[in-house]
Amino acid sequence: MSKRSNKSFWIAFGIVLAALIIAPLVLPEFWRRFLTEILIWGLLAMSSDLLIGYTGMVSFGHSAFFGLGMYGAAAALLTVKPANLWLAILYGLCGSAVVAGFVAFFATRLRDIYFAITTLIFSQIFYVVIFTWTEVTGGENGLNFTRPQLGIPGIYTVTFTPEILHWFVLAVVTASYLILRRITHSPFGMVLQSIRENESRTRAIGYPVERYKIVAVMLSGLFAGLAGVLYAVQNRFAAPDFVYFVVSGEAVIYNVMGGIGTLVGPILGAGFFLGLREISSRIFGDQFPYLIPVGVIFIAMVIFLPQGLLGFAKRWLNR
């Protein structure tokens, strides 16, 4: 990475960040909410990019981490009075960390397709448990709660308005992005990439591959849980639908559409996906299942644009 490209990266980063900060002030209510949602789903996709793009493991179980983040936040907001945002984040992260540790311990022993299927099945186990354990999780109806206030208790508090919520989500996503970028550029991230390129050689050099994989899954799970907490705070509910495998599948779609192994790509992919969904419901009406056109575009992108939108744009710019 040369100095010059590094500088242009930070300039682009600053411009995009500034645009996202100003956006809620100029956008109408609907699009402001839309943008906030893109950021949250983008965080989920970015977390799974750490596995798909950098370690070469496709997880179809990120809904479990996301969902446990939601339910963890719900537990904090419902049991502790007065509701505290930071406690919700802590509980959510603990919930997703426990699940991620469990999944990582078993699933990382397997590779490729087996890893994908095992993570999928683990997420279905958590779905079944949450769906049937009605006394604690509210079963099919999920849990409803009020949105906590933002602030440091006793010093300064402010009620969430849509703008402040957007800025809060933006701050969390930006911080997560910078941390993930730091992780992927660190020696640890280099080992993950070398596992992706050639696992047996990495092992032969002397790295404990299994331990690296477990840590990667857990890190990825933590950030997915953080996305779950944000989603719970934004929508004021936790529901079993978000533990269901469809959410994991969508996270994979965001990655592929945006471009794997880029961290920014998945956010772009989430925006592209949600934008397509919006366009489809505007053209065909709300009743029409948007996943038909979106699915066809997705298949076409897998065949013709395996690098995703960002990879395609990069190649096009370099030409």
Added chain:
Amino acid sequence: MSAMGDWIGFVWGWLATHGDIIIIQTVNGIVTGMILALIASGLTLIFGIMDVVNFAHGELFMLGAYVGVVVLSISGSFWLALVLSTLVVALIGAALQITTLRPLVGRDPLNTILATFGISLVLQNYALWQFGPVPRKLDEPITGQFVLFYLAYPWYRLLIALLSGAIIGGLYLFLKHGTYGIWIRATTQDRVMAQAMGIPVPWVHTGVFAIGAGMAAASGVLFGPLIGINHAMGLDWVLKAFIVVVVGGMGNLGGSIAASIFVSLLEAYAAIVVSPAQAVIVSFVVLILTLLFRPTGLFVPTPK
């Protein structure tokens, strides 16, 4: 030792009072296992020959059931519905393979998972749009029953198990003795050599995908009368089929049939104690244990 004796006595007493339900669940487990074997053998055939993990297999099963509903409502004949549905879905499968999977040959297997996942999304939502969210019912062709303890047990369920067995047996004979079956096995063993011998490998792949799709459709029509048919029914079954394919050993036809019956029996027994929704977890646990201790599958010889 009297505690031990008490315990044995308790187990015997429980078995004596619950013997009927155990036998009923055994029959149920075998019937479900045979249907599952029919779905899983298509899946394992596709994986073994094409290295494609077909995420859309459950949707082909669902589509087969829906085509069956449509043909049955027009013609009134269940058997015609079974045959037509198998053929139609086999053709759809061939078309899907040519348009989406053929361009991906030679790329990372991950791409085929993504592509078939995309197909499953499209098919599932197409069914939702075309048929609506209300479950459809498929009438069974024979309504006779026999008495199994206190239950009136439908003959149709036993017929399903027999028919599934017959279809799988037909597949086995076809692979073993048919000319095209020998082509398929040759492609499995050595793709490049088969190509060099003049076997049209791309068309073998298309044919295999069509056979797998047709078998999924047949099981959808056969099993339709026992369950409500809706657009989301595929996922449960494709997950179970994945489980048995892995437990039986990827790409191993006999293993996946044995695993289907094994897993279905375990689930049926678990359903005596807990609710059927929770009994699903038993098969998940079997899968995890298999992956941990025998990752190549339970029903294959231990690799040296």
